[in-house]
Amino acid sequence: MGSKWRKAKIALGLHLCVYVPRTLDDSPPSLDAAGRYSDVSSLSPVSRNSDSRPSMLTSPSPSSSGLRLSKSGSRSLKRTCAICLATMKPGHGHAIFTAECSHAFHFQCIASNVKHGNQVCPVCRAKWKEVPFQGPSSELPHGRARINPVDWPQDDAWMTVLRRLPPTRPGSHRHIASMFQAPEPSLFNDDDPLSIQSELAERPSSPKEDLDSNSNRTMDLKTYPEVSAVSRLNTHEGFTVLIHLKAPVASSGQNLGRGTANMPATTQTSRAPVDLVTVLDVSGSMAGTKLALLKRAMGFVIQNLGPSDRLSVIAFSSTARRLFPLRQMTDAGKQHALQAVNSLISNGGTNIAEGLRKGAKVMEERREKNPVCSIILLSDGQDTYTVSSPGGSQPRPDYQSLLPFSVRGSGNTGCKIPVHAFGFGADHDAASMHSISETSGGTFSFIEAEGVIQDAFAQCIGGLLSVVVQELQVEMECVHPGLRLCSLKAGSYTSHLMNDARTGYIDVGDLYADEERDFLLSVNVPAAGESGGMTSLVKVRCVYKDPVTKETATLEGDEVRIQRPENAGHRVVSIEVDRQQNRLQAADAIAAARAAAERGDLTGAVSILECCRKALAETASARAGDRLCLALDAELREMQERMASRQMYEVSGRAYVLSGLSSHSWQRATTRGDSIDGSSFIQAYQTPTMVDMVTRSHSMLLGSPTIQPPVRPARSFQLRPQPR
Template sequence: MASKWRKAKIALGLNLCVYVPGTVDDESPPSERLSDAALLSPSYTPAAPTTPTPSSRGLRLSKSMSRSSKKICSICLATMKRGDGHAIFTAECSHSFHFHCIASNVKHGNQICPVCRAKWKEIPLQGPSLDPPLGRARINPVDWPQNNAMMTVIRRLPPPCPNANRHTAPLLQAPEPAVFNDDESLDHQPNSAERSTPEKNAVDSNSHRTIQIKTYPHVPEVPQFTSCDNFNVLVHLKAPISISGQNLNINQANLPQISQTPRAPVDLVTVLDISGSMAGTKLALLKRAMGFVIQNLGPNDRMSVIAFSSTARRIFPLRRMTDAGRQQALQAVNSLVANGGTNIAEGLRKGAKVMEDRREKNPVASIILLSDGQDTYTVSGPVGNQNQPNYQLLLPLSIHSTDSAGFKIPVHAFGFGTDHDASSMHSISEISGGTFSFIETEAVIQDAFAQCIGGLLSVVVKELQVVIECVHPSLHLGSLKAGSYSNRVMEDGRMGFIDVGDLYADEERDFLVSVNVPAESSSKETSLFKVRLVYSDPLTKENVTLESDEVRIKRPELAGQEVVSVEVDRHRNRFQAAEAMAQARTAAEQGDLAGAVSTLECCRRVLSETVSAKSRDRLCVALDAELKEMQERMASRHVYEASGRAYILSGLSSHSWQRATARGDSTDGSSLVQSYQTPSMAEMLTRSQATLLGSPSAQRLARPVWSFASQPKPR
């Protein structure tokens, strides 16, 4: 035994690999072994041994091996424990990984250490039999059982070609088609069981598939002989509810879909930054987050993956996420290698091309963009007299041009870390109609993705347009406060339009309509306007038109006690806070941090004196906490550059679209700001957190979520 152990120590000293025999439970047929897709899956957890291993039969590992057993595998993010029945590969650079994880990585052409980026001369291979092929050597220094199919094999790599370009080689392994019209067909013939349940559910839920319309005048009455030039009315909309099971068992995190009820299928293109700065833990966590997304897409959803660094490449075509499609997508994501520069524009161009060239279209389409750096290829300088570069150059014409026959797909941008160009990412999302999220810490990538796809997988309204039409002959519209939503008032002031687009299940929208209220001589009531909604149901493909009752106010002869609507007041505060954020950001970009902080402080004082704030309205409490957080992130130029800019821009994105975004939090770096979060988003986020908690590498606890719609608790 002593001589055998000396051989093992010699192998360890040479930084080679030690074969750890599997347990009895591991001796399963090849078809039952974990695939590459399973290894990448967020729910993958290495099985604990149930039978004794060599370490439990008197073998004592060295101190160096003991320390390495406490490490985290950078591929699957699971703890590498001694005697768990899984081989550990220690590379020439001294970094260790689970053998099956790194063997899968190498199989796709990765010859670089995922942690330190060192180029290996020797790589692990997975041999299906005991006898290695000619020219390969198996390291098995200890006389352990030889009947396990998982063997440690080292292959010495040939010297690189003199003209090889290591920055672009991973993206140039095979030629791409000139036209991306190879998307998988949407044809799907469900069996009788699949066919009966959705139809029944669709009928049962028909009464729930209508948008709710409510209106709130600023005050319920105006004296007869008094006129108002700037009278506010809040128009409140709530999308049809989600009928997904709210009591979903969070331990069932491996379910392919978040809901078993019918929903509109999605075409999703993910544009991922794999530049050199993403190497190591960042790329590993990105792969894990993508694994979560893939596992939660349904068989009628389609996904494509674009990877970009110095160049961009479509590494996975638009395919349906069936069982086979998921496995192929997971393998494609697992093959990613980080190196090169950052060419966001080329990545977006490829992503838009996938959407443009597809032969068939799912009802919902979206692009997810993640980057941790600045575009070093396209944006070269300011435009005209502006100090900011022309970020519109980063977007293909099909996304931001008005001459593209209405083709407009939202880009949900995720700025990762402190070095990304928040202004660029925010501009990309703003122009395309998507949201910008600030991922401050690595651990929150999966949660941020989960919240986003929780919404995308619950779209219940398409192409919503809100029409405001005056009723009283002397009434005219003043302004429409709609954030970033396109809106316009006709020249005669009698009609206005707000283009809202898509709504997620249970999502709410609030718009402030300003009108002039004329004086009345005898009428006891004045009709102001009515609201009409025109939209498409993505599930039934039907066009729907809804019309509200007329908005009326009472006209007493004498003025009574003024009763201000808290609903109107709280949303006036929201718009005012968003305006203060935009002004503070402008001042900060001009170098006036003191002025920016003063602007935010002034807004906080004004909000504190409002009716809703005095009634301790929770939205106002949350707004005050948010403004205070922004002030703290403007404490210095360094703090502002590192996180303040991105935090403010993600806040502006959230308020301007009234949609949840992910943001860092100074009191808890792994938390998300849950503004406007819908139940579907919260459910997917809970699923993500449960997946992370179930992982051996989980280092944090799940945090309760809240939404403004459900009266959030103050932070």
């Protein structure tokens, strides 16, 4: 018998076929109900007869490549992983995955095998309907922050999760392959028509429901004077009035993830459908884990779009290509989109400008338009075709030149299409990406850790899928004849004071559900003489459009009045006004620190931030324990740490600072650093729908709908004691 096994081993080493006679101890391997071997009975595929039963192994022939093993050999293979050939005994620190064909593997081995698109068993070649994928726990032990998937521990704490694959249509792979080779049309006017039925499906189902929701679809407008009383004998220069806006709350169908983390997104009701174009970097630097995580994140986006939402994907490297036109995300549309995204490969350079041009072309040439539209741009590198390198002899061109004019818009035409830019990793051009988003009215997010990309996309679409206000304009007018408007502090929003300084306006645009906006208006209060009493300062109103009903609404605010006694006494500043003044002061300090850092003065930049922190600590709202002030202090401290050295600033400091500036200038949540919940500071602008979508992302990763949601905007921080 020894000689026979020796021949078998030699033949295996030479990739030959050999027949080993069965001994008395051997017995044929058993078959399961599907007619497949339940044990590993061959080291290569076995030919089958037409009735699907395994054919009998015969003497060696070119068409017979099976190797019959003894029972002991079969048992040995069952105890080893067919991929890494290591033991699969329980208790050795490895999770075990048993496929539907009954073959078992180390979970990490088979998950790595299928993440590149493999859907067949490595042993029996059976096609699987469910494949394993990996996901980390939302919070690692000892309070550690979330880290990159390549660093996740492979131990028993991991869960075996199955992803149901959509059924494959005949010829679908040929269609995807030909899609990348077929010439693109000269006009991108081949978008799917808007479906009236699907539009109606996303609106309230009855007039009663529409009536009940009217109270929730009204904006909230409040105004706060800096102080309640000013002496009537004196003028007051630069008197501050706070204008506070809050968008309507989300409807029941928009509360994504709150107790419905595993509910299909297509059940959403009463929201405006979206046209979304994603412009994705697939250059050579995206190879490996980055591209795999990008595909997973895009899969999450696709699965959470509704049937009335339309999606188009642009992939760019040295050139750019539209993978498919704007398609409605019905079941068929989602399957087509998933197949296209999964077919992406990485190579070539980075031509951001070409990708943006093609994304803008999709938007401007579409035949029909959904109420909400946006572009998502992700890149991990410098634009090697339009922008010269930092060390190059040629001066860097204006970053705004990367953005097509059709996206930038002009003046107050309202033609801007917001580009939400995501800088991926340490090598992207943060200044360029921030400029692109700032010019278009979008946000810039810094994805420092690879594993955060899906959460970052989730937060973004959580907002886009909850737009409740459009074309919002805030108008203010002086009431007192002697009053004049001095300035408007509106961040990146377009604002204007008329020549007579009696009226002004702010163009706000779209608001997500539950989003808040705060603007500071400065006025000159004249003396009231002997008349005393009350002085009416300004009156504020809002004009906006409901994206679902398409109706225009006007909201009138109350007149802002102050008392005019002869002696106003001690000034007690409004906490609401004080905290917003602190926010603007912090934003100005961040901008000044960034300018100093770009000049090479990191010491000066850190000093600017430290002075701002000390000033904030002395304010009334900080002494009262205001959460926003505590969060601002934590944010400034984080920026100081990222400016500790030139290398640290280049790697992560610049992107972190620019993402913070983007968030404060638009008063909208961005992703920065290595965690979606802002491990170092509160996400002051994160809305409930954003939080819910991030919760859904976590639930998808863990395969469990019961995961606790991330920390909501109620977390507080302790101020670091100041040296005396």
